[in-house]
Amino acid sequence: MPFIPHTPEEIIEMLATIGVSSIEELFDEIPAELRLKGLAGVPEALSxxxxxxxxxxRARADQPLINFIGAGAYExxxxxxxxxxxxxxxxYSAYTPYQAEASQGTLQVLYEFQSMMVALTGLDAANASLYDGASALAEAVLMAVRANRQTRSDQILIPRALHPAYRRVVRTLTEPQGIELIEIPYDRKTGQTQVEALAATGIEECAAVVINQPNFFGVLEEVDALTDWAHAHQALVIxxxxxxxxxxxxxPGEWGNRGADIACGEAQPLGMPLSSGGPYAGFMCCKLGHVRQLPGRIAGRTIDRAGRSGFTLTLQAREQHIRxxxxxxxxxxNQGLMVTAATIYLALLGAEGLARVAAACCANTSLLAERLSAIPGVGPCFTGPCFHERVLHLPVAVPVxxxxxxxxxxxGGFDLNPDYPELGAxxxxxxTELRTPEEIERYAQCLQAILASQS
Amino acid sequence: MLIQERSRPGRRAPTQAPLQTPKLPDLPSHLCRTQRPALPEVSELEVMRHYTGLSQKNFSIDTHCYPLGSCTMKYNPRVCHALAMLPAFLSRHPLAPAEQGQGLLACLYELQEILKAVTGMDAVSLAPAAGAQGELAGVLMIRAYHRGRGESQRTEILIPDAAHGTNPASAAMAGFQVREIPTGPDGDVDLAALRSALGPKTAGIMLTNPSTLGVFERNIRAIAEAVHGAGGLLYYDGANLNGILGQVRPADMGFDIVHVNLHKTFATPHGGGGPGAGPVGVRAQLAPYLPVPLVERTADDGYRWLTESDRPQSIGRLTAFGGNIGILLRAYVYARLLGRQGLSRVAEFATLNANYLLARLRSAGFTLAYPTRRASHEFILTLKPEARAFGVSTADVAKRLLDYGYHAPTTYFPLLVPECLLIEPTETESKQTLDGLAEALIAIRRECVENPELLHNAPHHLPVSRLDEVHAARQLDLAWRPTVGEGSHG
Known part of the structure; x- marks a missing residue:
């Protein structure tokens, strides 16, 4: 019996101790007419x-392609x-650290992870993860509405230059609570979300402004100006x-005059394989004043009876099992194991290693964009400064x-047309740092040949 | 010691990042950071020793019996991990075309079919990333269903007082009001109270069966009839599916929606708190509302994702991509290994183990919360008599059990049983392990009489003694920070 250790003799002994004659008898409180006669529809066991x-x-059927897509998941x-x-x-096989004394390994990893996210975002506190970047943003929106005591507004300004799937997830998870999402257009020339576009909403105050850096197009936003505009309109900055x-x-903690209030995102680039979309891990950080509105598990440092330092889950009065x-x-x-991976990844790379990876991605994407833009009809869509992604226009329809x-x-890339028809093809x-100059050259030559055959 | 405290300026694990420092990108300086983030600077060996050392401070299924009630801490077969980690599965981009994922999609499609078979439902979506997200998807479907019928006045969800905290929290997130239904003295839902709570505002009820009280809800057919009669829907919380797998199906009990915790019933890892996976199944009339994406078999025996454009009535998307795919693959491998007979045996031996342990503890003098009932795959002891007589708390007993080398059962839940331990041994524990656990609890009960101080100060043999949770909440220390001068300038 797979994974069931009982011998026939033990089963007999156990039934005798219970005082029944068969395992079947243990189900005698289930109404007989409901009992199932076998799981037809499930295949027979395999070794x-x-x-x-x-x-x-099955894996052989899925041989990977040379990957030039990011769009929220980075190789x-x-x-x-x-x-x-x-x-x-x-x-791998531990659970949520409910018994802190028997879970100091997991709890310290969570505390170290929180410390690393605080160091990266420049904010005060972090939680121990949410499901992914998109659901973390939805939670951040709900949190901002709860935390913002300067306005009773349920309106959130959300850039059109934010990942389309993130916008969909935010809609799914916030609409039932009556939250109104107002889409802010991006500038067609630079690809940036501009303060003028926020002002053009005519809104005097709102619960929060979402600022995506870099935005979905890989373009860098003028985060200081956007942050200050939001704070001048009683909004929290996510x-x-x-x-x-x-x-x-x-x-984010240094954006504008006062810094962002909440930072969230996708931790997948920190040591998590692409895996067709998951498991990844969402993260969320905030200023200390909002920490009681932070969702999810939080690890804290405390002391034991002997005064020694140790770790435990804390602020549990926020959570569903209490409240x-x-x-x-x-x-x-949440996504504890993925957080373990992210913590180890950041420990190995350190600030220097992480900066090198980031710089290598920027350099490779610049090289790719330059090389592809040398092909007639191909070129950058936006003039704004970019991080490690680029939007390129093509002279023919994208799918083919x-x-x-x-x-x-x-x-070869993510087709923007279904979500952004205004961009055309x-x-x-x-x-990323994985792509070699040879792979970039091969992509360029293939694209050139395809476009030549299309014209 | 924290990894941050092991850091020494200039120490590195240099082969982990690109060797050459590429030309720094030409980014506008006002958008760049001026000070490097305070991340550790450590060698690879230090990382290995540090995290290996931390792992050794954990109890886990691989090292200890972990009878945490309603969490189903069964063995996580390693072949499930190994096969989900095949390089082709790991390196596939979520936005790669379906043609380059036919192997993966075949697994996911077949997992949908297997979950339909074990729940009796007509359609399944694998999208929810955890049990609580499955619950939320479920109540959002209840909302969409009533709205679709022009009955948006149905704003109340009924939830028994024994339910997991996620149930009311999920209902509230979906915009519902929660109405709590009391439990009768024998552990079944108070049917009269339920009937009087039903009405034109009723959207549905969320139930776990076997309930968190460790008993099978015997009136489930009557409950289903009453709720359906009032125009409501029944939601099945799959937290305890392990106790009935292959024995009785939620659909046959009258449920309209279920979620399944793959990290419980299908043996995927708990990972120190996730990732889990919480697929949802529904009856045909609710299928249009399922969260996207879903996997469809095409006319030419291929597979494709169904997304928003294919499913306009869907409650929508819950995560950016397809949920916790790697976890779904582990569950699929587990289901194929066990097959139809193996899956049915799960509930049989989970129930045998729980009832055996209960019998041993009862004969040793422990008090059962529901002594007249048959245990399902888990059961509740109440330590109220011991607390009264010897001044020891459930927490004391739980901490002392750690000293004996067993993870504690779930404590102080369900909330309606005072001083309770919710014990779920699972089917993968042997009789010897259960005997050891029973003997440890019996020995601790003796200690309650002879030396209660031993319990008050437990644990004694762990890396730390009892931790001060009040101190943690009052003197918040949520992140390490460099002392002045430690943050290096970049």
């Missing part, structure tokens, strides 16, 4: 060898140490940031180009 062969065959080098350590059974970019970019219907969020299980590139083994490309 470990058979299931391994099956999965290997970076993951040091071997990261998953060697994170896969240790003591991390920064949505790529943690890798914070190796180089100004931390039930009045909790800051319904979140219970991407399909042909895929047939050549190249994942445009793709979002990214070349």
């Amino acid at each position: 470990e060898l058979e299931v391994t062969q099956l999965m290997q065959a 970076h080098h993951i040091p071997a140490v990261v998953w060697q350590l994170a896969s240790r059974g003591e991390f 920064a949505v940031v790529n943690p890798l970019s914070l190796a180089l970019l100004k931390p 039930r219907g009045k909790a800051t969020s319904n979140i219970c299980t 180009v991407l399909e042909t590139l895929a047939a050549e083994g190249i994942l 445009a793709i979002l490309v990214c070349a």
